[in-house]
Amino acid sequence: MTCWETVTAYAFRSLGYGERLLPRSDFTLCQQFTLIGSGLIWNIYFGVLALVAGFFLANAIALAKTARSPWVRKPADWFIFLFRGSPLFIQFFLAYEALQMLPKAGIKVLWITVETSWTTRAWAGALFVLFLNTAAYSAEIFHGALKSIPKGDLEAADAYGISGWAKFRRIQWPTMLRLAWPAYTNEAIFLFHSTTLVYFSGFPAFQQRGDALYYANYFADKTFNPFVPYPIAAGYFIVLTLLLIWLFGAINRRLNRHLPSNMGRKIRLRPQVIR
Amino acid sequence: MFAYCADPKSLEGLAWLACYLTTGKHMGLYWSFGTVLLLLAITAPVALAFGFVGAMAARSPFLPARIIGKGYTAMVRGVPDIVFFLFFVIALDQGIEWLNHQIRCPDWTEPIRQGLEFRVCPQAKVPLGSSPQYVHQLYGFGLAVMTFSLVFGAFAANVLYGAMQAVPRAQLETAEAYGMNHAQVFRRILVPQMWVYALPGLSNLWMILIKATPLLFLLGVQDIVYWARELGGAKTSAYEYPHPDWRLYYFLFLLVFYLGFTKLSEIVLDRLTARLSRGQATAAGEAMRKAGA
Numbered sequence: 001m002t003c004w005e006t007v008t009a010y011a012f013r014s015l016g017y018g019e020r021l022l023p024r025s026d027f028t029l030c031q032q033f034t035l036i037g038s039g040l041i042w043n044i045y046f047g048v049l050a051l052v053a054g055f056f057l058a059n060a061i062a063l064a065k066t067a068r069s070p071w072v073r074k075p076a077d078w079f080i081f082l083f084r085g086s087p088l089f090i091q092f093f094l095a096y097e098a099l100q101m102l103p104k105a106g107i108k109v110l111w112i113t114v115e116t117s118w119t120t121r122a123w124a125g126a127l128f129v130l131f132l133n134t135a136a137y138s139a140e141i142f143h144g145a146l147k148s149i150p151k152g153d154l155e156a157a158d159a160y161g162i163s164g165w166a167k168f169r170r171i172q173w174p175t176m177l178r179l180a181w182p183a184y185t186n187e188a189i190f191l192f193h194s195t196t197l198v199y200f201s202g203f204p205a206f207q208q209r210g211d212a213l214y215y216a217n218y219f220a221d222k223t224f225n226p227f228v229p230y231p232i233a234a235g236y237f238i239v240l241t242l243l244l245i246w247l248f249g250a251i252n253r254r255l256n257r258h259l260p261s262n263m264g265r266k267i268r269l270r271p272q273v274i275r
Numbered sequence: 276m277f278a279y280c281a282d283p284k285s286l287e288g289l290a291w292l293a294c295y296l297t298t299g300k301h302m303g304l305y306w307s308f309g310t311v312l313l314l315l316a317i318t319a320p321v322a323l324a325f326g327f328v329g330a331m332a333a334r335s336p337f338l339p340a341r342i343i344g345k346g347y348t349a350m351v352r353g354v355p356d357i358v359f360f361l362f363f364v365i366a367l368d369q370g371i372e373w374l375n376h377q378i379r380c381p382d383w384t385e386p387i388r389q390g391l392e393f394r395v396c397p398q399a400k401v402p403l404g405s406s407p408q409y410v411h412q413l414y415g416f417g418l419a420v421m422t423f424s425l426v427f428g429a430f431a432a433n434v435l436y437g438a439m440q441a442v443p444r445a446q447l448e449t450a451e452a453y454g455m456n457h458a459q460v461f462r463r464i465l466v467p468q469m470w471v472y473a474l475p476g477l478s479n480l481w482m483i484l485i486k487a488t489p490l491l492f493l494l495g496v497q498d499i500v501y502w503a504r505e506l507g508g509a510k511t512s513a514y515e516y517p518h519p520d521w522r523l524y525y526f527l528f529l530l531v532f533y534l535g536f537t538k539l540s541e542i543v544l545d546r547l548t549a550r551l552s553r554g555q556a557t558a559a560g561e562a563m564r565k566a567g568a
Contacts, residue, residue, distance in 0.1 A: 085537040086530050087486040093500070094530055097507075097523040193355035200357070200493055217361060224393050226369075230362040238353035 003030040014038040014209050022208055022218065029228070032219050036232050039212035040240070045123070046211075047192040050130035054191075057131070058138035062176075065143045076139070083136030088129075088194055092201035095129045096120065122203035130198075134191045141187060145180035146172065178255045185248040189241055212236055283515045295516045304502035308532075311488045311499060314420060318484065321424040323477075326431025333436050348436055351429040357490065363422040364494050368401075375399040412497070419494040427484055434476030439465060441472040471551050478544040485536055489529075503529055 001009075009019040011034055023031050064076035083091070102116040118124050149172060157163070157171045196213040199205045205214055212233050219229035279286070280294035295301070332344025351359070372395045373387065380396035387395055402410045442465055450464045492500035507522030552560045 081538075082534070086533045087489050089486075089489040089492075089500070090526060090529050090533060093503075094523070094526040097520075097526055100520070101523060193357075196355045196357050213355070213358060213361070216358070220361070220365065224365075225388070226362050226365040230358055234354040234358050237355055237358070241353040 003028075006030045007034050010034045011038055012041075014041050014211070014215075016207060016209055020207075024222070027219060027223055032215075032229050032232055035215040035219075036212050036229065037236060039210055039215040040236050042122075042198075042209075042211040043192060043195045043237075043240070046127055046130055046195040046198060047188075049127055050134050050195075051188055051191055053131050054134035054138055057135035058142055059173075061135060061139035062142035062146060065139065066146055080136045080140055080143075083133050084140060088133055089197055089201050091129050091133060092126060092197060092203065095125055096202035099125050120203075121206060122198055126198040126201075126203050130191065130195065133194075134187065137187050137191075138184060141180050141183045142176060144183075145176045148179055149175045174255070181248070181252045181255055185245065185252070188248060189244055192240060192244065193237065291516075295518075298516065300502070300506055303497070304499065304506060307497060307499045307502050310416070310496065311491070314416075314423065314488060314491060315484065317420050318423045318427060319481065321420070322427035322431050322484075325424055325428025326433075326435050329428060329432030330435035330439055333432065334439060344432070344436075347429055348432045351426065351433070356426050356487075357493070359426045360422055360490055360493060363425055364418055367418055367421055369393055371401050372399055375401055415494070416496055419491055419496050422494060423484075423487070427480065427487075430480050430483070431477070434473055434480060435469070437476065438469040438473035442468045474544075474548055474551055478540075478548070481540060481544065482537055485540060486533065499529055499532075 006028070007030070010031065012018055013022070013035060015038075022035070061076045061079060064072045065080070067073045067076075099116075099119045102119060104117065107114045107116060119128075153171055153175060154167075157167045162170065196211060199210045199214040200217075208218075210218075216229040216233040220226045223229075277294060277297070279290065280297070283291065283294055286294055329344050329347045332340045333348055335341050335344065372393075376383065376387065376395035376399035379399045383396045385394070387393060397404065402414045446464055446468065447460055450460045455463065489498070489500045491498040503525035504522060507520065507525035509520040510517045549563070553563060
């Protein structure tokens with residue numbers, strides 16, 4: 001089997017296309033690169049969708065956390081505390097067990113029966129947990145940024161007669177985003193890193209369709225040699241991280257484009273890793 | 276545990292629960308909380324030491340040491356740490372056995388990697404195949420502690436390196452003007468002052484470390500996640516205490532444990548920060564002075 005044949009056989013194995021059986025002996029470097037890269041599709045899927053959906057929820061929660069009424073503020077506080085105070089690993093387990101408890105036959109809402117079996121599958125259940133988790137972490141970041149908007153900006157808005165929704169949309173929100181962006185970049189990077197936990201935390205890999213680390217672990221178990229598959233997975237993630245930094249850096253430059261160049265906030269990596 | 280637990284099938288209600296929660300296996304669960312705390316107690320200082328050495332190496336004027344130090348601090352940035360967890364456990368194990376093999380069996384001729392196997396001579400096995408079960412468990416735990424320390428040492432090195440850079444330059448220059456050499460400046464001026472800059476990062480790291488402890492499960496240690504899965508799974512009537520699938524409740528209990536633990540740490544660390552900021556020339560210290568005046 002040439003390398004190109006391996007690529008065509010396994011490139012989309014993680015999605016269920018191509019060769020059904022995983023290689024069992026005579027492992028080649030090419031197989032490891034292809035399969036681990038194929039698994040990376042799932043990491044990108046989880047990361048991108050959770051990040052995009054989480055962004056909107058995070059904005060809402062950050063706003064709720066600044067609200068004056070305790071009826072709005074307290075739930076936001078508790079949501080953030082719940083997801084930031086406990087390990088993501090436990091959250092995955094808990095969510096999986098909770099989703100398992102849903103009635104197997106589906107729930108009857110009025111006259112339509114809603115299927116429930118798909119919720120225990122990783123693509124839905126784990127994505128949901130990651131979405132809530134990143135929303136909580138990002139909400140904390142956005143809340144901190146909302147609090148540190150310069151007082152002068154808000155006073156200037158008042159002086160111009162900008163108030164209410166217009167003030168939020170044109171002054172507060174852009175400034176919040178600009179201030180929060182370096183921290184939010186870190187959050188995005190570590191969200192992508194934590195997607196590797198999915199297939200190690202209760203959610204089964206249906207028909208051995210797993211993520212990059214799932215396949216790396218498969219090879220390490222089979223060959224009993226960790227020195228090849230894990231560095232390959234690490235290499236893929238370094239590339240992914242660099243891409244993310246580039247993308248978020250471009251957005252950061254756009255957010256800061258009206259400022260003198262020396263005032264732009266540099267993006268610094270801070271470990272925020274395992275949740 | 277209790278005398279009336281002799282025949283669990285006849286029990287009901289609270290008595291049943293009391294007996295159920297004090298079975299030998301549940302004791303295993305309670306002890307595993309000790310395992311988690313022990314891991315934290317050992318890992319935190321060891322990782323701090325690794326981080327300190329790493330940060331020192333990254334600042335060293337000697338190029339190879341600087342490259343190693345910078346490489347160590349950079350390694351956790353681009354790669355998910357769980358990759359390191361899975362990697363180091365096997366890599367350390369094989370590394371130790373390989374070294375042992377070189378020492379004990381110098382005239383062993385067969386290759387160590389035979390196809391899909393890693394085979395060292397029987398005397399070089401760590402721990403020896405004949406050693407009792409608890410030695411194997413202890414060795415597994417030791418490997419896990421080492422892995423955690425290596426990974427978190429890299430994070431700590433990041434934080435400490437930043438803190439060392441944050442100490443005002445003028446302080447160090449003044450010390451040099453007084454005729455101190457490099458080692459003296461480092462020991463007497465830099466290290467005592469850097470802690471207040473390092474504390475926010477280190478307390479963040481402590482929270483991350485707490486939340487990383489369930490990963491012990493992935494390293495093959497019988498920790499709380501292992502027991503929660505073991506005990507929570509549905510038990511048929513063949514067991515002494517039959518019950519349906521209760522894993523949800525066990526994991527809920529773990530969640531509450533972690534929430535309480537992180538909350539407690541947060542309170543303690545806030546107090547510590549306040550304590551360390553008192554009288555410091557930082558914004559927090561200044562705010563405290565104004566509040567007091």
